[in-house]
Amino acid sequence: MTDLSFVRSDMLPERAPPANEVGMVKWLRTNLFSTWANSLLTIAAFYVIYLVLANVLPWFSGGVWTTSSLSECREVLQGEVGGCFSVLTERWNQLIYGFKYPVDLYWRPNIALLLLAFAAAPVLFFDLPRKLLLFTAIYPFVAYWLIWGGPIGVPVTAFVGILGAYLVFERFNAANFAAAGLAAVAVAFSLWFIGGYLVDMLASDDPLLTPVASRDLGGFMLNLMLGVTCVSLSIPLGIALALGRQSNLPLIKGVCVIFIEFIRGVPLITLLFVASVMLAYFFPPDATVDLFLRVVIMITLFSSAYIAEVIRGGLAALPKGQYEAADSLGLDYPQAMRFIILPQALKISIPGIVNVAVGLFKDTTLVSVISMFDLVGMIRGPILASQEWNGVYWELLGFAALLFFVVCYGISQYSQWLERRLRTDHR
Amino acid sequence: MKKSAFLGALTVASIAASAAVAQDVSTLDQVKERGKLNCGVTTGLVGFAAPDANGQWKGFDVGVCRAVAAAVLGDANAVEFVPTTGKTRFTALASGEIDMLARNTTWTFSRDVDLKFEFVGINYYDGQGFMVSKDLGASSAKELDGATVCIQTGTTTELNLADFFRANDMSYEPVPIETNAEAQQQYLAGACDVYTTDASGLAATRATFEDPSAHILLPEIISKEPLGPLVRHGDNNWGDIVRWTLNALIAAEELGVTSANIGELGASAGANPEVNRLLGTEGTLGEMLGLDAEWAKRAIMAGGNYGELFAKNIGEETPIALARGLNAQWTEGGLLYAPPFR
């Protein structure tokens, strides 16, 4: 044996990779400057970012927050670049609550909003204890009472009616679904009927919370209220419509198809016109249903049609086997739907429903067209028309855009998170 | 009339439906039952009807609403002001959402006859004018050929404008705008050369500008715009109440009854029998209307007589600075002429 060998028997020490293949440089090269076209794009992008920042940053940093009119702003700025953000501080209350909600009652919508977080939490996050849903069930009535005030008997009666209906339904549901449903409706209406008398009789002239008329609502609060109310009302309606559209009873199917296609075929604004100029003719001659409620009705119908289509997608995505399995277990239609089909279909539909909800929330700004003073309506009407703030466009529109962006982006991030959650559940 | 329990139940079930009730109830009874007068006003025209910084409605039209509320309900603040646009005002009135409309609405044949409304009188004699910025250099509406004109849609001004330009064989470009607030912004931004609406509205709008003196109102008044409150056809008693409340305000000025001396004059029957009848110290005029004897007294006390309302909201002392002009009493060369209280 000699010590001659053609194969190296010991490893060379590792060498560091070339400088342009590691760290920042490597990252820049692959992600920003891989080809000359890419480099051009990068430079163009940098230029765009620079342009935006160069215009927006001085405007922010030079902003004025404490004056009481645009002309004062201009005096303070002396021709320097800067936003007149004072309009936001000075008109803050109007932007958020509208110009007619009594100032000393602002705490009521504030509490309602805070409670909304607690009520929505168990719906949005499945890990929370299910018992919290009890609060969610009570919340609408509490929120109604907080925001509108008036005799407490009204929301209590409403709650008792629904509670009674629920108890009756649960009691008889095992025997016959349809009968239980009819009984529940009957119970609810009779409770409301009795309650209506009681409320009228017991209503004192000086209720605990001062009543506020719904046309006094306004600002971003109005957008939030319309959004939350209409989405929550339209989900049950949407489920019913989706089931109706899948039904094999031709009459019910036909009615649902016509309704859904009709609503989806017309713009929301025409439906709002219906609410503002036409719907009043369809109510009994002596009943006055206020504009807020008419708008809630129309927006709810609008979004329920879209939600129905999302849920129909969910129903269609379920394998046929699920339906057959339910049949073979001897479940009747309501049972099969409640225990087998809907839980799965709704789960698939949740991201779609959230998308509809985001779209709907954005669409609540359309009410400004029919002279309701929501956030956009406040800006376009009373604030921009006032002597002090005529001409303050960007601060106000930017603020409105920011508020909507925060809420909508938040919801869509939640929806994506949920989608990931639900996907892992399947594996 | 008691609220019906069933509709009460619907109220409960459906968030906020306030339901007033039962067949054949007159508007007067509905208002009394509700304890509030629903009065339609504009969405905001300073001097005529606009909410102030505290959300309190102020203005000349608002004064009429308050006078009716005071006459009927005894409380000038028992008014729910319903802001309406050109589009929603007539439906709101026809469908019963509001009891009366006091929203600088022009009395025209077709609105009175075809749309089935009842104009109860005229509280402001107006006409359509033009506002231009001074540096435009125009001194007459006849020089506006080719101009861009901002108009509020859904008003008679839109039609008058088309007629005026056609009659003078001029062309123009209309920029239709929904509310006065937006029209004002467009005009100030220079998106239109001319803003046209009722002369009173122009004056009110100009008053809110940072530099009102930079804008002039052209001399031409191209139309008759009698503005007045209106009610639905069919309830004549209610129409009478609103009509005579307005007349009471006008007559009070003529008779020298003001909010300052009304306490004295109304305390006991005085020398002038018409004042006595008006203030209820003599005769039964209130009873005939279905109200009490002091209805007109309360209406006048709510905001003063016509002259006081005018002076306080749109008169020459205010930023809007409108002269009485046609709106002076007939005794002073104007058109205001209240029928006798007899």
Place this chain on the structure above:
Amino acid sequence: MYHMTSMTDPHQGQFRLSMLFNDTRYRSLTYQAIAAILLALAIWYLANNLVQNLRTAGLNISFDFLRDSAGYDINQRLIEYDSQSTHARAAIVGILNTLLVSFLACITATIFGVIAGVLRLSNNWLVSKLMSVYVEIFRNIPVLIWIIIIFTIMTAVMPAPRAFRGDTPEATMLLDMFAFTNRGVYIPGPYFTAPLFASAFLNWVLVLAVLAGSLFATRRMARWATGVQEQTGVRPTTWYFTLAMWIVPVGLLLMVMGLAWEIPALKGFNFKGGIKIGGALIALWFALSIYTGAFIAENVRAGIQAISKGQTEAAGALGLRPRRTMNLVVLPQALRVIIPPLISHYLNITKNSSLAIAVGYADVTATLGGITLNQTGRAIECVLLLMAFYLTISLLISVGMNFYNKSVKLEER
């Protein structure tokens, strides 16, 4: 979907009332009868209220007002219209304006969407992040706010026409041909000095007809070239013929008719001459494009990502070159995913164009559902007509979409 297929023996014996609910032979009829009764009751209730309300108000439903003269002017019109025309004609002007802005917005939204969607998948980190920011910002802010923002830019930032006046004007025209003012953008407009027909419209139809002829001829030529290629294996060079076929006939025609350009110029209060693209139209057009473009970008991205890498690799294994892979393998499959939502976005654009009312663009909602409604007070009739129009458009688009979906449907197993 759910079928109740019970196999029990048919009932014997006499009919019992409970069978209406429990027997599958009668049950569906029972439920439908109940539904029909409820529905009829609801309709009767609403109709009864309507009739009663209209009677109290002394109104009637009638469409006669459509024949009356409208009395108002419209600033943006594609067909002849003046204040003496009828309400029906005003509605048609509005309908054409709706279609115009929707059509323009559909094209630009698609362009924005495709560019943003493709760039979002770019391996340039900065660009793809920038595109995500674009998509998120525009998707999460209401379109109405976008319309108002862009309209504000148009009216508050652009110079007024009078800024162009004077010896040292504050604003000048771009290239002495384009004027950007706060009332709109003025561009040179083509016209004919020696037209063949009296009506300008017919002349343009003639130009279009000639172009259509060119299209037909080039198509024929391409088919002939393919035929030659199939027989001989060699494709004859035709591109210069094609080019000539496109340019020569139309060029000749335009020369005969004496095409000239009218340059906008400041006369009186406004720019005159040329073509005016109104500020409201631009605001609406641009806002709808960038807003919907953000949604389309997401679709395009999803569509491209939906094609599994195996497809590209398989095409490569078959020896297809990258361009043919894209054209023959990836695109047809991606389009199947992209087009249905794309069409529903087009529908959304058409519906959202009704927000024109916020900026004073004379679309059908502003004429029929706005001014006509206000002037005549015929709220019910106008809103019904308005809905009927949008419903027709959306049904037409749905029919088209169904047709497309059928034609590209995957035939599985």
